[in-house]
Amino acid sequence: GAVVSQHPSRVICKSGTSVKIECRSLDFQATTMFWYRQFPKQSLMLMATSNEGSKATYEQGVEKDKFLINHASLTLSTLTVTSAHPEDSSFYICSANRQGGNQPQHFGDGTRLSIL
Amino acid sequence: GDSVTQMEGPVTLSEEAFLTINCTYTATGYPSLFWYVQYPGEGLQLLLKATKADDKGSNKGFEATYRKETTSFHLEKGSVQVSDSAVYFCALSPGDAGNMLTFGGGTRLMVKP
Numbered sequence: 001g002a003v004v005s006q007h008p009s010r011v012i013c014k015s016g017t018s019v020k021i022e023c024r025s026l027d028f029q030a031t032t033m034f035w036y037r038q039f040p041k042q043s044l045m046l047m048a049t050s051n052e053g054s055k056a057t058y059e060q061g062v063e064k065d066k067f068l069i070n071h072a073s074l075t076l077s078t079l080t081v082t083s084a085h086p087e088d089s090s091f092y093i094c095s096a097n098r099q100g101g102n103q104p105q106h107f108g109d110g111t112r113l114s115i116l
Numbered sequence: 117g118d119s120v121t122q123m124e125g126p127v128t129l130s131e132e133a134f135l136t137i138n139c140t141y142t143a144t145g146y147p148s149l150f151w152y153v154q155y156p157g158e159g160l161q162l163l164l165k166a167t168k169a170d171d172k173g174s175n176k177g178f179e180a181t182y183r184k185e186t187t188s189f190h191l192e193k194g195s196v197q198v199s200d201s202a203v204y205f206c207a208l209s210p211g212d213a214g215n216m217l218t219f220g221g222g223t224r225l226m227v228k229p
Contacts, residue, residue, distance in 0.1 A: 006159065034216070043205065043221045044160070093159050097215045104150060105215055107159040 006108025021079045023094030029074035030096035038091040050077040118143040122206045122220035137191040139206035147208040149189040154203045
């Protein structure tokens with residue numbers, strides 16, 4: 001069964017709305033979670049690394065004020081797309097991995113965000 | 117920096133055909149290598165992995181061997197099914213820098229009955 005839950009799976013909203021996406025590790029604690037963005041028919045691009053209890057680490061070119069990440073507990077990270085615009089429409093995917101050497105990342109099912 | 121290159125798709129095969137999706141990588145050190153599969157509208161699922169040279173990862177009839185001499189991790193399956201239609205991503209994780217993944221561009225596989 002799924003070990004990482006992502007919610008919601010789909011969001012359609014008006015331009016200017018802020019949208020929060022949740023990523024939960026279901027049966028393990030994750031001190032680190034990752035947020036990716038995927039454009040149609042393209043690969044995943046890492047946006048940021050979410051660190052429990054500290055600030056997220058953003059990849060170059062990703063606006064930290066636009067994409068707010070909060071990792072307040074060992075099982076939950078949230079990504080908030082603030083004042084979303086049509087160009088923010090995309091498929092957002094989170095992942096987390098169990099602690100220990102060479103543990104693979106487990107991915108959520110993704111959130112399709114459509115801004116009208 | 118690290119990079120992963122995989123063959124562009126789409127790859128269209130008939131059921132029971134042999135599948136190869138090429139993947140090569142550039143990395144320092146000794147990365148771990150992965151294949152992930154993404155079904156339409158879903159997130160990624162780990163298909164198989166290999167953590168050191170000459171390791172063979174296998175799952176659901178798919179196989180890939182970690183070839184350090186050719187820096188490759190090609191995905192193969194002897195007989196594909198319609199249900200294998202999906203997008204396949206090759207990825208690497210640096211051996212000494214946590215679990216951050218670098219993905220290839222993805223290869224769409226379409227299997228026709």
